[in-house]
Amino acid sequence: MTEALPAPFAELIDDFQAVSAQDRLQMLLELSDELPDLPERYADADLEQVHECQSPLFLTVEVERGTPDAPVSLFFKAPREAPTTRGFAGILHTGLDGQPASAILDVPDDVVFRFGLAEAVSPLRMRGMVAMLARIKRQIRDKVTV
Amino acid sequence: MPAPRDENPAFAEYAHPDRLVSTQWLADRLADETADLVVLESDEDVLLYDTGHIPGAFKLDWHTDLNDPVTRDYVDGKRFAEVMSERGIGRDTTVVIYGDKSNWWAAYALWVLSLFGHPDVRLLDGGRAAWTAEDRELTRDASTATPADYPVTERDDPPIRAFRDDVLNHLGKPLVDVRSPGEYSGELLHMPDYPQEGSVRGGHIPGAKSVPWARAAQEDGRFRSREELSSIYEQEQGLATSDDVVAYCRIGERSSHTWFVLTHLLGFEHVRNYDGSWTEWGNSVRVPIETGAPAS
Numbered sequence: 479m480t481e482a483l484p485a486p487f488a489e490l491i492d493d494f495q496a497v498s499a500q501d502r503l504q505m506l507l508e509l510s511d512e513l514p515d516l517p518e519r520y521a522d523a524d525l526e527q528v529h530e531c532q533s534p535l536f537l538t539v540e541v542e543r544g545t546p547d548a549p550v551s552l553f554f555k556a557p558r559e560a561p562t563t564r565g566f567a568g569i570l571h572t573g574l575d576g577q578p579a580s581a582i583l584d585v586p587d588d589v590v591f592r593f594g595l596a597e598a599v600s601p602l603r604m605r606g607m608v609a610m611l612a613r614i615k616r617q618i619r620d621k622v623t624v
Numbered sequence: 625m626p627a628p629r630d631e632n633p634a635f636a637e638y639a640h641p642d643r644l645v646s647t648q649w650l651a652d653r654l655a656d657e658t659a660d661l662v663v664l665e666s667d668e669d670v671l672l673y674d675t676g677h678i679p680g681a682f683k684l685d686w687h688t689d690l691n692d693p694v695t696r697d698y699v700d701g702k703r704f705a706e707v708m709s710e711r712g713i714g715r716d717t718t719v720v721i722y723g724d725k726s727n728w729w730a731a732y733a734l735w736v737l738s739l740f741g742h743p744d745v746r747l748l749d750g751g752r753a754a755w756t757a758e759d760r761e762l763t764r765d766a767s768t769a770t771p772a773d774y775p776v777t778e779r780d781d782p783p784i785r786a787f788r789d790d791v792l793n794h795l796g797k798p799l800v801d802v803r804s805p806g807e808y809s810g811e812l813l814h815m816p817d818y819p820q821e822g823s824v825r826g827g828h829i830p831g832a833k834s835v836p837w838a839r840a841a842q843e844d845g846r847f848r849s850r851e852e853l854s855s856i857y858e859q860e861q862g863l864a865t866s867d868d869v870v871a872y873c874r875i876g877e878r879s880s881h882t883w884f885v886l887t888h889l890l891g892f893e894h895v896r897n898y899d900g901s902w903t904e905w906g907n908s909v910r911v912p913i914e915t916g917a918p919a920s
Contacts, residue, residue: 507674533669559724561671599670600687 483589484581487573491592499598506595509568510561516553525555526617528610533560535567535606539614541621546580550618562599566607569593570614579622583615626744627659627718635749637850639891643884644847645720645746647754654679660717662769665752666733667724668877676762678722678755682711682769686729686877690736698779704740705774712769715743715777722748722755726838726845732880735897739779747884750846757844784883786870786896788904791829792911798863799832800871802882803902807874808834810915823906827915829872833861834918837878840885853890865892872898872905 483491494502525536536555542548552575554567569590574582590607630649635641653661663681665673673683684690689707692699699707713719719742723730730751737745748755756762781787786794806812810826828834839856842848848856857863869892871879876899886892898905905911 503671503674507671510671510675558675559672560669561675562669565671598688602687603670 483585484574484577486577487585487589490569490573491589494593494595499594502594503598506565506569506599507561509572510565511568513554513556513564513568513571516555520553520555525553526613528606528613533557533563535560535563535610537567537610537613537617539617539621541579541618544621544623546583546622546624547578548622549576550579550582551575552614562603563606566590566610569607570610574614579618582618585611585615587612587615625658625660626716627653627661627720634849638889639850640888642744643746643888644749646749647758647760650678650720650748650755651760660714662711662713662717662719663748664711664719664721664730664733665723666721666729667752668729669724672724672752674764676764677767679761679763679765680767681722682767684711684721684733686732686736690733698736698739701740701776701778704779705776708742708774709771710769712772713774714772715775717744717772719745720748721745722751724752726753726841726881727751728837728877728881731884732877735784735880735883738784739781740777741780750844753845783894784887784896786872786898788898788900788908788911790896791870791872791898791905794868794870795830795912798867798869799829800857800861800863800869800879800882800886801828801832801834802837802871802873802879803828803834804836805834805917807902808832809917810913823902825906825913827906827913828902829905830912830914832872832914833863835861835882837873837881840882840889847885847889850889853885857886857890863892865890867892867894869895870898871895872901874902875899876901 494505525538528535534557538553540551552571556564556567590604596604629642630645632646635644653659663678664684665677665681666684666686667673670685690698721730721733727747730747734745734747801808808828840848840853871882873879876897879897883895883897886895
């Protein structure tokens with residue numbers, strides 16, 4: 479049931495579902511490698527830390543215009559020594575960056591369990607990605623005027 | 625033939641210097657392939673190995689390789705033999721373990737190998753950080769092994785592992801709480817910046833001494849000298865090498881680091897790691913706890 483999800487996010491889930499657990503880890507590693515660096519303007523900014531992650535992970539969102547149909551930009555800061563956490567951020571960035579605020583808010587809170595990663599990564603570690611999505615949604619709600 | 629011991633003079637003062645190797649020793653051994661030696665990387669981050677590892681090293685995941693998927697326990701002798709065999713490890717193989725986070729998970733893995741009585745298992749002093757800080761080679765190439773013949777060995781828990789009831793019976797004897805001061809006092813239920821594992825009470829096991837694990841490490845992650853370690857655990861905390869000691873943390877990984885220090889660097893004869901640690905104790909009905917900062 480991925481119909482209601484933003485298209486890039488649904489495609490990513492399909493990609494993960496199509497391969498073995500070992501290949502899912504490789505895909506996660508690629509997403510970790512591809513996570514964009516934080517733009518210069520955020521170099522000294524005080525971003526929100528996702529304390530639920532096992533490694534330091536910071537994020538912020540920008541909502542163009544602040545309306546529900548406005549596109550959202552996602553920004554993450556995660557050290558290269560923490561590739562799993564970076565990979566989680568990479569999934570969310572690839573799947574949700576540029577999507578309308580309302581579409582991201584409609585993403586189910588437990589969607590991260592559809593990537594088939596819990597077995598390879600362990601359920602404990604998955605909690606970090608659940609928390610990232612929750613904090614992204616809360617920041618969007620704070621910035622959108624309905 | 626097992627690998628020779630690292631004759632690094634910095635290790636000679638430790639009680640069991642054969643349990644530690646230096647980055648230089650390991651680099652030299654990798655160049656010379658005569659010894660029966662296998663290197664394992666055991667990290668908190670499940671993907672870190674895949675971003676680049678010491679050439680030839682195998683990944684050993686604490687969660688998927690060492691924990692039973694159903695029972696809240698370590699794997700049994702049969703599964704352990706498979707895990708070792710797949711990595712080309714026989715009973716006589718020298719195993720060197722390294723990892724991230726100051727070797728927490730590497731020490732944990734070493735402790736689990738010790739539950740199975742693996743004879744020759746060593747830590748890379750300083751772990752992954754020391755290796756990378758010296759710009760030594762890392763590779764993303766997959767390591768391959770010829771499966772080795774590893775015997776099915778039953779775990780022998782009692783000498784080095786404590787369960788909740790063992791700790792209840794141990795109250796009044798030396799306990800070392802290696803968590804952060806905030807976790808010890810009960811102010812925090814988890815490490816700063818870490819997820820909490822869901823304990824409903826904060827605090828520590830009654831009578832436990834607060835000795836955060838990191839006091840045993842230098843800035844670069846390598847262990848402190850025997851003299852420095854002795855001044856912390858023996859002089860300051862009043863522990864003796866003949867004491868019956870139990871160490872614990874949150875889930876048993878940081879206390880494996882302290883278990884290693886007490887057992888192999890200082891030569892304590894009877895140290896057990898309570899791997900249930902605070903996640904179990906803080907949730908157990910009717911077990912006693914204490915709160916508040918350590919007496920100074």
